[in-house]
Amino acid sequence: MSPVPYDEMRDAAGTVRAPWAGLAGVLDGAGPAGLRARRADTLRLLADDGVAYHPPGAESEQLWELDPLPLVLDGAEWAGLERGVAQRAELLDRLLADLYGPRATITRGLLPVEVVDGHPGYLHGWRRPAGAPPRRELFLSGVDLGRSPEGWTVLGDRVQAPSGAGYAMANRRVVARVLSALHRRSRIRRLGPFFEAVRAGLQAGRDDRRIVLLHPGPDSETAYEQALLSSLLGLPLVLGSELTVRDGRLWQHSLGRLDPVDVVLRRLDADWCDPLDLRPDSRLGVPGLLEAARLGTVTVLNGLGAGVAENPGLLPFLPALCRALLGEDLLLPSVPTWWCGDPVSLAHVRAHLGELVLTPVARGRAPIRGVDLDPAARAALLARIEAEPHAWAAQREVVLSTAPVVTDAGAEPRAVTLRTFAVASGEGWEVLDGGLGAVPAGTEPPLEGAATLAKDVWVVGERPERAARGALDEAVAATAPTGVSPRVAEDLFWLGRYAERAEDTARLLRAVTDRWADFRTSPEPAGAGALRALLAATSEITRTTPGFAGLPADEDPGAELHSLLYDRNRPGTLGFAVHRLTRAAQAVREQLSTDTWLVLGRLDTVLQRLAAAPEPDTGNVSEALNRVLEGLLALAGITAESLVRDDGWRLLDAGRRVERAQHVVALLAATLCDAPRGPADRLLVESVTIVAESVITHRRRNAGRPGIAPLLDLLLADRDNPRAVAHQLDRLADDLAHLPGAVPASFDAAVARLAGADPAALAVRDTADGTRPALRALLTGLGADLDRLAEDVAAAHFAPQRSPHPYDLLLAAP
DSSP: OOOOOOBSSBOTTSOBOGGGHHHHHHHHHHHHHHHHHHHHHHHHHHHHHTOEEOOTTOSSOEEOOBOSSOEEEEHHHHHHHHHHHHHHHHHHHHHHHHHTTTOHHHHTTSSOHHHHHTSTTOOTTOOOOTTOOOOOSOSEEEEEEEEETTEEEEEEEEOSSOOOHHHHHHHHHHHHHHTHHHHHHSOBOOSHHHHHHHHHHHHTTOSOOOEEEEOSOTTSTTHHHHHHHHHHHTOOEEOGGGEEEETTEEEEEETTEEEEOOEEEEOSOGGGSOTTTSOTTOSSSOTTHHHHHHHTSSEEESOTTGGGGGOGGGGGGHHHHHHHHHSSOOSSOBOOEEETTSHHHHHHHHHTGGGEEEEESSTTSOOEEGGGSOHHHHHHHHHHHHHSGGGEEEEEOOOOOEEEEEETTEEEEEEOEEEEEEEEETTEEEEOSSOEEEEESSSSOOOTTSOEEEEEEEEESOOOOOOOOOSHHHHHHHSOOOOOOHHHHHHHHHHHHHHHHHHHHHHHHHHHHHHHHHHTTOOOHHHHHHHHHHHHHHHHHTTOTTGGGGSOTTSOTHHHHHHHHHOTTSTTSHHHHHHHHHHHHHHTGGGSOTHHHHHHHHHHHHHHHHHHSSSOOHHHHHHHHHHHHHHHHHHHHHHHHHSOOSHHHHHHHHHHHHHHHHHHHHHHHHHTTTOOOTHHHHHHHHHHHHHTTOHHHHHHHOTTOOSSHHHHIIIIIOTTOTTSHHHHHHHHHHHHHHSSSOOOHHHHHHHHHHHTOOHHHHTOOOTTTOOOHHHHHHHHHHHHHHHHHHHHHHHHHSOTTOOOOHHHHHHHOO
16 A cells, blocks of 8 residues: 655644644635636736746747645754755765765775766766865755655755756745735745855855856746846856857957956756867857866856766765765655666666666656556566666655645645755855745656646745855945846847837837728728728838738738737737747846836737637727737836846847837838828828827927928927937937947938938929839938948847848848
8 A cells, every 4th residue: 555645734633734824724715716816816927927937849938837825844844954955965065076086985885986987967087177276066956855754855966057946936926926915924934045145155255256147048948047047146147159268268258348257157057068078069058168167267156067966876875975975874865766787776676667767867868657667668668777777777756745736626735846955155055945846737646857837835934043144245246247248239139129110010000900990991082092002001111012912902901900910920010029029038038127027928918819819800909909009118118217228228229219210211111102192192191190109299280281391300300209210310329329339330321311301302292103202212221221220230249140030031031
């Protein structure tokens, strides 16, 4: 008979354990409907905060999955766990120092050499720099824990580049709002002190260390967490392509200069960190990083060889290693494990294969439950193990404790695990008070790599006083500022462009929708003519030709209009602009206010609902466009009022100004150069002023002045009109003056071209065909100047050899 799982919430008699009393009251009072409402609140808050996870192989991020009910642990019990976690971190640190030093644990027979040398995480040839001062091989350590009927058990160690601490903070921020009343009255230990300890440990008492957080990129599984850690720790988030090794030192590319780097906190597995010495196919690392680390000119945390300590084949040997290296017994036992490279252990595995979980010692290969295999599959697996026994370990399946989880039926018990973290702090270790809880998404026993649902972890009880950390705030404040990298510069520039493009497209489509509602069935010739001209202009402005112009005369243009609204895979549409805006924001998440995600999440929701509607009518479309514009205006306010005016903000603003100027030029070219005469022309001009957000000013200034010359003056030359091209050039002049390097000649060309324009002359029609050739020539020239200006900004400030944005490909298409 299988042992009964430990119930985290209730004892054997069914009585609620004291730390859970408050949460039990919430469960009793809420009922299934109330719990489902809290789950809905959790999902909403996760979306508002932009908390996301990028599953391997998925096209885009998905919303982080979090249960609203926390795992509650008593502070007194936690004290024992804390000591065990700190001891384990110290043990693994000492072990790594030995394995990359004297290797006494191997020569003394405490460890088989095959466990170490046969593991892909062991970095052959790596040694601490000669004469370097003693330092830890581990800086951050993670440990996965589960409570069996016998007590807490270590399920595995995470020391390569441990993830999850940032998600623990994100979980706390959400659950604290969902259960706000309970959170306020409970004595829950804060998570903040752990991150303060991380910052202090990175500074190591010095105020001149330049530290970067190396990550795989915005498409990595935990990109959200990496950006959150960058914000919490105040570190620049960098890609390998933003770093370079010169003369044995590591440098970071910033606009117009190189900044030295002293410490790399890596979120990148070691074998990807250096294509020269490690994986030659890696495009994520820094060529020469290993050599710089060998020379001691840069410190990489955790050490590049730390991955060997994640080997489950080490677990059977840790009790003896703890006594040898620390002179004490191991406080937290590991899950019973048999390393198959040992003949006695292999015999045990052979005899009990159906009762064990077979685990490849190399990460990235899923564990296999023997009980799930038929006899033939077990025989095949055993043959694989015996072919390379050192590459396999077998573990007893742990009967994990259970904690309540919100389901459609209410609260149900599910198996729960806990990952917590320790950071080197002086001579000891600071342990996170809580961590990242996880329960299986379904009812099957959890295995590594299986879908899980996260849990916040509450440690209840007063936190013991810790030793003072010194002048942390002063040390961090004194750290020299780090410049904006070319990659960040490019993403911020495109963030500004896509934000403006989405706003301009939304205004254009709103005007088109309103005109379509007014005139699509109207017998009035002027209205029908204005609608046809406006539809054709829309395709030209959005560069989605042939678009409306390619439709047969008897075909309803509604399908094309709806495509322009929400087709995110079609360049030129509103959906495409919003999708690319979100992607650009994700790439520089650490640079932006958290309120950004509140806006972007709701924008995407509006468009998804519109796309899901069977036949959206003009009323629904107009309302959706109004909500999109509200969000985009809020985003403009956030970027204008919440970001420091550094080089990154200057490029973001420059991207917005270039895009707005291009839009106005395209709008005038598509509507006024070949405009019809008479009443249709007047309706078209009115539509232009509406799209350009200048209708009130135009009416007020020009009530008695017919013609388009005043409109051209307002939208081209009026430097006080925030929508005018001249105003954009003024703003660009200021932005470019603050960026390193000279102002591009293309900017001066655009300023000179616009300065020589005469609105009255531009408004004159050709007597033969009724077009405005002077206006066409000016707008064509201005458009080319602005295109060259965008290219010049890219050439001066962005990283070379980047993949082009889809809009660039569109422009390059014949």
